[in-house]
Amino acid sequence: MKRGFTLIELMIVVVIVGILVAIAYPSYTNHIARARRADGQSSLMDLASRLERYYSENNTYQTATIGGGGATEVLPSATSADGWYQLAITNQTAGSYAISATPLNAQATYDTRCQTLTYTSLGVKGITAGPSGAPTGVVTDCW
Numbered sequence: 001m002k003r004g005f006t007l008i009e010l011m012i013v014v015v016i017v018g019i020l021v022a023i024a025y026p027s028y029t030n031h032i033a034r035a036r037r038a039d040g041q042s043s044l045m046d047l048a049s050r051l052e053r054y055y056s057e058n059n060t061y062q063t064a065t066i067g068g069g070g071a072t073e074v075l076p077s078a079t080s081a082d083g084w085y086q087l088a089i090t091n092q093t094a095g096s097y098a099i100s101a102t103p104l105n106a107q108a109t110y111d112t113r114c115q116t117l118t119y120t121s122l123g124v125k126g127i128t129a130g131p132s133g134a135p136t137g138v139v140t141d142c143w
Helices: 007-058 105-110
Strands: 073-075 085-092 097-103 116-120 125-128
Touching (some): 007 073, 007 105
Antiparallel strands (some): 085 097, 097 116, 116 125
């Protein structure tokens, strides 16, 4: 009596494994992108908090800088805590600001749903185009 698997049985197993991988991989990359997005969100909120503190001390947002050194620096580096986002003050006046977190490296490739996260002095959260183009998601999915 011979023991073992036939070629047909092995091919069926390979097809089943292929189907499972095809279903699991997009879910996995989406989960990783969402986990990394938390780095951008928390870094933006930290920057907003620092800008508010700067305003309370200087009565203006206009002169605040990121990574510039000196008395006007609100954040020592423009890179987020885990390194997945580049932070920027995109618009600032004496009484308002707009900040953004643009994805870097693998996050720019995998997070096509949200791309660049934005936040304003009025507390408005948003998304806008980033390195991979226009976002495919909506703000409520990204924040």
